[in-house]
Structures are given as C-alpha cells and as structure tokens.
Amino acid sequence: MTPATAPPAPGARNTRTAATRAAITAAAERLFAERGVSAVSNRQVGEAAGQANNTAVAYHFGTKTDLIRAIIRNHAQDIEARRAPMLESVRGSADIRDWIRCLVLPSTEHFAALGTPSWYARFNAQVMTDPALRALIYEDALASASLQETLQGLRATAGAIPPRIRRTRADMARQLLVHMCSERERDLALTAAGTADPGQQHWAGAPVDGDAGTWAELSADLVDALTGLWTAPVTR
Template sequence: MPRTSGPETREKLIRAAEEVFAAQGVDGAQIRDIVTLAGQSNPSAVQYHFGSRAGLLDAVMAGRLARTEAALAPLLAAAADDGPALRELIALLVTAEATELRSDRGRRCLRISAQLSHESGVRTRVPHPTLAGTAYWRLICRVEEALAAAGLPEAVRLERLDLALTLIGAAMADRARHYLDGAASLTGEELFLADLTGTTTAFLLAAAPRTEGVPHE
C-alpha cells in the first residue's frame, strides 16, 4: 500500500492537484481523482498533508507564486531607481507571468490561477496572505501609484487594476491551454506578450468616464 506520509507523497499530491484543478476547474475538481492520480489509496491523504481542499489549493498556488517571484523580484529591483512608467511596470508583470508558459506544470498553474484572480485583495488594498510582502504586491502598489498620478479616481483605478490582473490571467491561461493541447495560436509568443502589455496599459490609462447623465443602479 502506498504511504500517505512524507515529503515525496506531499509533492505527488501537489503535482496531481495541478493536473486535476487545471482540467476540471477549481470548483469542479474531485479530491478522489487527485488522490488516485497521486497513487494514494488512502482517501484522507489530502487532509493528512494539507488539512483541507483549500489547503491543497494554497500549496499549489504557493509553488506557482514562488516561481513567479523568482522571475519578478530581480526585474523589479533593477527598475526600482528608474521610476518606470506604467507600461514598463505592466511589461515586468507580463514577462514574469510568461515564465510559467515554459513548462506543462506552469501552464497548468496559469489555468488554475486565472480562476482566482479576484482573490488578490486589490479592491480593498488588503493582499491575500500569500501575496503580503511579495514583489508581486509591491508591483501592484506601484501600478496603482502610476494610475493615481494619471488622475484616475480611487474607485476607478482599483477596479481597473483588479480587472487588468484578470485580463492578464485569462490571456495567459488561454495561451497555456493552447500549448497544453498542442493547438496553433494566432500570434507568436513575442507578439502575444507585447500586445498583452500594450492592451492592458491602454485599458488602465483610458480616460475616466464622466458621470453626469450616467444612470446608476
């Protein structure tokens, strides 16, 4: 009988969860499928190692964030004294996120994290616990500062920033799906990333709408 204890089993469960969460969706994934794929016969293996389904998902995302941080932190540090414009900040984020496209594991995690983009805490300025103190969150704060300098009202810039992260996540997840399925993409990766950077920047910097005469619900 396969053991349910030890770091090797824990890693097998994380790898299996990445596959199942990506294929079935965060809400639709069946824990029994994860346990089976990990080669475990004990149905309580997830609870033993992670405490709960949510704990397993957090572990998957912690690994994904660690890889992105390793790419983003040096990029952000190098740009720290240059006062980068908004487009450069978005380019740093897109470049770091795109490193997950290099492997099937990263591609699966992009598909998972796209479903969780609204949990970042941007709208309330309270980061998700996994993002507190990270280069990712520091970059988000700098993007908001750039939007404030551009004259966008607070509510508008926070909502746009949250939606921009959703846009980037969805675009990356779609590209990841193409790679995983072996499907052809309309554009090469370099053009895709450049267009995603430009499109996101343009969205963020669009003129704030006038509220006069706009109906409110």
Template sequence: MGQHGDRVKKALLDAAEELFAREGVDAVSNRHIAERTGSANHSAVTYHFGGRDELIRALIERHTDDTRRRRRELADLLGEDPDLRDLLGCLILPWTDQLASLPRPSWRARLVQQLKAAPSGIELIAMLSDPLVDEVFQRAMGLLSDIPAPVLVGRSWIMGRMVTDVCAEYEARLEQDTIEPNWTGLAYFLIDACAGMLRAPVTTVGDFLSSRSAGTLS
C-alpha cells in the same frame, strides 16, 4: 517523511493542479485527487497536507519563489523614474516567465483562473500575495493621477482578470495546438493592452467596481 513521501506529495499536487484547472476547485473532491494518482488511500490529501486549504496553499506556493525572485530582479532595474510599461512589465513578466518554464501541457494559468472563481481560492491567493506586487502596482497608479480613482479601481480589476484569463486561454491553446510557445511575446501583448486600457480617455465616471480588488499575481 522521506523521498517516498515527497514523491507522493508531488503526485498529489500534480493531480490536483490538473483536475482543478480542468474541472474547477469546488467540483473536485480529495478522493478524486487521490484516485487520480492511483492511490487506494482516499484520505491521502489529509494525511500529506493536513486538509484541503493546505493543499491549495501548497499549490499556490509551488512556483512563487522563482516568480518573486524574477520580480525583484526587474524591480531593481526600474530606477527612480520608470514609465508605465516598465512597471506593468514588472507585474506581468514574472508570471509569464513562470508559465514558460513549465513542461507542456501545463495547468498553472488555468488553475489560477479557477482559484479566482472560488471564494476560498481568492482568500488564499490574497493571503499569499507578494508585497512587492502592491508596491509596484501603487507606483504604476501614481503615474495615472489624472484618471479618477473609481475608474482606476475598475480598470485595474479588469486588468488583473484580463491577464489571468488570457494566459489561461493561451495555455489551453498550447495544449491543443502544435505551435511554438511564445510567452514573452504574449507578455508584451498584455503590457501594451493594459497600458492602453489604463490610459484610455474617460467619458463616464462611475463607481462601478470599487468594491473589487485588483487581480494581482503572486
């Protein structure tokens, strides 16, 4: 396709990421994305990506190599007997490191938030998830055997939503405010919050969220 085609694809990805983040996945048409890039070819998304699902897949995969590499580095440092905060850090820090590496304003956290609100987006995220996330997550759950399984399922779902939503809110704040980003500080704030929630006393055991899956990050 050549350099021109690569530039067009990048422009389409940039436009889609911002529009999806701002307006929601289902509210943005392929035509709208093409028009945002200044292209008169309203079928540009189909031409360059093959279809909408392929565009979304490309968006999800866009920064995952660096995230997975960072997670592998952290996992290799865990040792045989890591504590809960170390394991949670292996899940959360690669995600916030990715967000910290992006130029401002960034849209990545809000994009993921919107994708998780769209059924097709949830399915694509699940298909492209990092197997190491599941491995680390299961090790973390193994340290919480005293917590009833339905409670752990529910809390892990809340944890995934919380990390995504808090990062999206922080990203939006960075767009509006002239503050110095501190994604690492936010990561440890989230690690503390997740560890506290997962270990919190149990006063009610109910099957409230067992049909939900944990909101892990690729």
C-alpha cells in the same frame, strides 16, 4: 524466525513524503485546471496521484483550501525570483510600461518555463471563479513585498485616476491577465497534442490557424493592452 524489518531511515522517509506531496499537488493542479475546483474531490486527487489511501490528501495537506494554498506557493517562489531583478532595474521609473512589465512578465515567463502541457494558468482561472478562493489568492499576493512595490509603482505612474475608476481598471487588468494566460496555456496544450477547437474563431471572424503563439508574444500583447487600459482617458 523471520528477522524484523528495520524502519526506514528518517532521510528516506522524508524523501518519500516529499515525493508523495509533490505527486498530490501535481495531480490536484491538473484536475482543478481541467474540471474546476468544486468538481474534484480529495479522493479523486489521491487516486490520480497514485495513492491507495483515500485520506492521503487530508493526511498530507488537511483541507482542500490548504492543498490549493500549497499549489500556489509551489509556483510563487519562482515568480518572485523573476520579479526581483526586474524591480531593481525600474525603481524610480516614471514610465507606466516599466511597472506593467514587472506585473506581467514574472508570471508569463514562469508559465513558459513550465513547458507544455502545463496547468497552472488554467488552475488560476478556475480558482479565481470562487469568491472564497479568490480571497485566498489575494491574501497570498498581498504578502509579497515585490508585488506590493510593483502595484505601488503602477499606481504612482497611472496619473490622477479617480479611486473608483482605478479599482475598476484594476479588476479589468486582473481579468485580462488571468484569463488570457489561461487561454494561451490551453491553446498551447491543444496545439502540442495536435488537437484544435473547431468552434473557436478570432474576433475578426477568421478561423484559428493552429498556431497558438508563444508566451513571449502574449507577454508583449498584454503589456501593450494593459498600458492602453491604464492610460486611457477618463470620461466620467
């Protein structure tokens, strides 16, 4: 008689479940970044994660929205941890640049720490194109006490900008931050792979030289640009 196989120990089962969830979120992040959220099915995510069961994503996460929320939260902890000490050093500052640095650097430093290739910046850009998913990002962001404090500091140092114009500039700042990070991540991945986009040119008309730049350089550029955006004169 063949002896019965003992069930896996709870610790081993938990480890296997955690590994499966990590594989699914990693595969989904990459596929969503490369193809867009609506173009990728749960079945495709499961296959990319090495799961033979077509219902693996639903079993471990539920809906696609739940999966997207899990990806966002996977990254949020490190971003929050980077913002906390920055806030400690700028509390009470009347310099808007200090608050913009608290807005920009936690994300760009996190992107840099992911290495190359990475997909989270491009994932964010794809999610932001869907109104319902954009609301999901806002919901999670508004739950962050450190981000709320950063935005309050930014508003307090931005001067007497009329509310409607302040909302418009906030939208501009979000677009600049999200999409410039997405472009930098893409350029770094292409450079690392030895691939260039022959159709891409700088605004000045000069061809791209194959140097994607660094996250630190983009951070400085974004802080400069957003400072200029928020301190620009109001003409209407």
